Structure formats: structure tokens, C-alpha cells
Amino acid sequence: MSQPLFEYLCRMGDNALVLGHRVSEWCGVAPVLEEDIALANVALDLIGQTQLWLGLAAEVEGKGRDADNLAFHRDVWDFRNLLLVEQPNGDFGRTMMRQFLFDGWHLAQLQALMDSSNDQIAAIAEKSAKEVTYHLERSSDTVIGLGDGTEESHRRMQSAVDRLWPYVGEMFLSDDVDQEMMAHGIAPDPASLRAGYDTLVADVLAAATLKRPEDDFAHKGGKTGVRHTEHLGHMLTQMQWLQRSYPDATW
Amino acid sequence: MVIEKPSVETVWEWLSQVPDPEIPVISLTDLGIIRDVQWQGDTLEVTVTPTYSGCPATTIINLDIETALRAHGIENLSLKRQLSPAWTTDWLTDAGRDKLEAYGIAPPQPAGGPQHCPRCQSTAVEKISQFGSTPCKAQWRCTDCLEPFDYFKCI
Numbered sequence: 001m002s003q004p005l006f007e008y009l010c011r012m013g014d015n016a017l018v019l020g021h022r023v024s025e026w027c028g029v030a031p032v033l034e035e036d037i038a039l040a041n042v043a044l045d046l047i048g049q050t051q052l053w054l055g056l057a058a059e060v061e062g063k064g065r066d067a068d069n070l071a072f073h074r075d076v077w078d079f080r081n082l083l084l085v086e087q088p089n090g091d092f093g094r095t096m097m098r099q100f101l102f103d104g105w106h107l108a109q110l111q112a113l114m115d116s117s118n119d120q121i122a123a124i125a126e127k128s129a130k131e132v133t134y135h136l137e138r139s140s141d142t143v144i145g146l147g148d149g150t151e152e153s154h155r156r157m158q159s160a161v162d163r164l165w166p167y168v169g170e171m172f173l174s175d176d177v178d179q180e181m182m183a184h185g186i187a188p189d190p191a192s193l194r195a196g197y198d199t200l201v202a203d204v205l206a207a208a209t210l211k212r213p214e215d216d217f218a219h220k221g222g223k224t225g226v227r228h229t230e231h232l233g234h235m236l237t238q239m240q241w242l243q244r245s246y247p248d249a250t251w
Numbered sequence: 252m253v254i255e256k257p258s259v260e261t262v263w264e265w266l267s268q269v270p271d272p273e274i275p276v277i278s279l280t281d282l283g284i285i286r287d288v289q290w291q292g293d294t295l296e297v298t299v300t301p302t303y304s305g306c307p308a309t310t311i312i313n314l315d316i317e318t319a320l321r322a323h324g325i326e327n328l329s330l331k332r333q334l335s336p337a338w339t340t341d342w343l344t345d346a347g348r349d350k351l352e353a354y355g356i357a358p359p360q361p362a363g364g365p366q367h368c369p370r371c372q373s374t375a376v377e378k379i380s381q382f383g384s385t386p387c388k389a390q391w392r393c394t395d396c397l398e399p400f401d402y403f404k405c406i
Contacts, residue, residue, distance in 0.1 A: 038381060047305050119335075126336070
């Protein structure tokens, strides 16, 4: 049981870590000051959640590792995040579309985890859900504002959803780890979150005057760790550089 | 060494003198993040809940609690983190809300936005951004006096 649970917690932690790092890449270069601050705040929430998830993962694993160790000393094939969150930022519109597509799933997932049979997981989910409610509110508003904005912003948002849609399906696929979590009442069936998600996406895209791509083809391999996209390795060379070059460096 | 153990009420009083590092006009007890104070044998156990999971002030807060209690002669101290029930702005004390307003930060409202401008009291206010200078705040603006101001988010 501890191995599947460790895997599951790494998936939750790695989603927050990889997206948190991606979003933090905007710090200092966002289009306007308010958006820069908002993006940095979202990144901060996600990194905070990472510490909780990976901290618990390390505790469950019981091999003397900690959250920092898992974040900075694992190689790309040991990461368990969704392919969606490792996709490069692109323009501001694509970053916000990626955020919306993730937030919609993330909030539903956390709300389900609040009923987990594992008290520590339920507590982290309860804490995180409050923060992610804000993230979803902002990313939905921004997708609507830009989609239903100028001709240029509309074009960019449609191209963002077209590009990112193939990474949505992975969030709802399940494997042996998910089966084990379901059997113990720890986590929901990923497929059970799809209907609510589809409704949310339909509503927001309609308000944004954007079209949902018709083809539901889904790339997979991120959360199982079978195959990440090439982008994750490049990101880790930045994210892990200091701790790899100077092991155990502290402030 | 045998020391006289101060009562938990006294410890709460001491903690009410420790300012929040980001918004020093309110204390840690005003903020409602101290969840419990109790003696476990000779060890004083203080339970703290984070406001936001990534708030960088959290480690400073723990350090400030430790420094304050050590200054009062507490030797055996243990700080516990409690995530659930998750912190809510409902735990801000009324005194804390008044101090925020007097400082120029609109206190949280269940309606999801400030009641009025903390400077001129006008109710003509608009949101600039859902996020602000710290994780717990959003940016708003008064359309009468035109001053931007911080709003303490309601969570």
C-alpha cells in the first residue's frame, strides 16, 4: 500500500510543483504589473501545496527523504505530473488557458479528496481547495475576457485551446495506482470528475466565444511517468540547477 | 531547573503582543492563526495554522513566536502545524478587523469585496486584481477618492 500511496502523492505534488515553476517563469515579465503579481501569487500557492504533498509523500515513503529532496534530486523519469502542466508558457493567453484547463480539474479533484479516508490527505485538500477556488475564478475570468476580447486576443485564445486540448484527457484516465486509491477510499475515480469538468469548460468557452476542439484524442504518459514531453527535462535543468551543482546548499 | 509554569492565559496574552510580520498593525492572535496553547508536561505546545500554504511569512511567524516565548523564559517549546480546519478569515478578531481598516486595508466581507473605501468610506469601489502584495490581499480602487487600496480576501 505505501508504494501506490507514495506514487499518488507524487502525482499531486508534481502537478503543483511543475505548474508552480512554469507560472513563476512569468515573474517580472508579465504584460502588466497586476498580472505579474497575480501570477506570482498563484505560483506561490502551488509551491506551498507542493511542500505539503511532497512532504507527506516523503513521510509515507519512509526512506529519509524530504520534500526538497523529491523536488530537486529526482530525474525527469521519476516525475509524475500531468503532461498539461509541463507545457511551455507560450504567450500570456496560452498560459492562462493552461491554468484554466488545470484549475477546473484541480478544484474538482481537491473537493473530492476532502472526503478522503486518509486524514492527512483530506486536510491538505481542504487547505488547497480554498486557494484553488481563487485560481479558477481568475483563470475563468481571464479566459472569458481574452476570448471575448479583440480579434487578436480571440485568435490567440482559440489557438491556445486547440493546442492544449490534447493534454486534457490524461487527467481523467486511471491506472493501477488509481484503482488502489479508490479501493481504499483515498481518492476518487478520475473518470467521475469528467462530466462536471466538461460542463465547466463548455460554459466558460461559450462565454469566451471560443470553440472546444471536436477531437478528444489524448496524449498520455505524464502521471504514470512512462513518457514525458521533451519540455519537462529542459525545465528541470533550470529548476534543479542550483541543488544539483551545490548539493545540500542552504540559505 | 525548576521553573514556574505560566498559565496558558498568560501565554495567550504574550502571543497577543506578537505582531504579524507582513501586517504589523495586527497581532498573531488578531489574525486567528494560533489554534491552541497547552502544556504537555514541561513542554509548552503552541499550535499554529498557516494562512496560505505558500505564505513566506509562515516561517517568520514561527520564529517570532519562538523568540517572544523564549524572551519570557519558556525553555521547552514545541510548535505544531495544524492544517484542518483550514484557516478562515472568520477567525480574524473584531479588534483585528478594526485595526486593519484604520491601517488602510479593507477587512474581509462575506460578500467577497470591501464594504467601502478605508480612506474616504465611499462605497463606489472596483476591483483591480484578485491578488495583491501578499497572498492574503487583493487590489481594489475607490472611484470617488481614486486611491487604490488593499482588501483582505475573504476565505
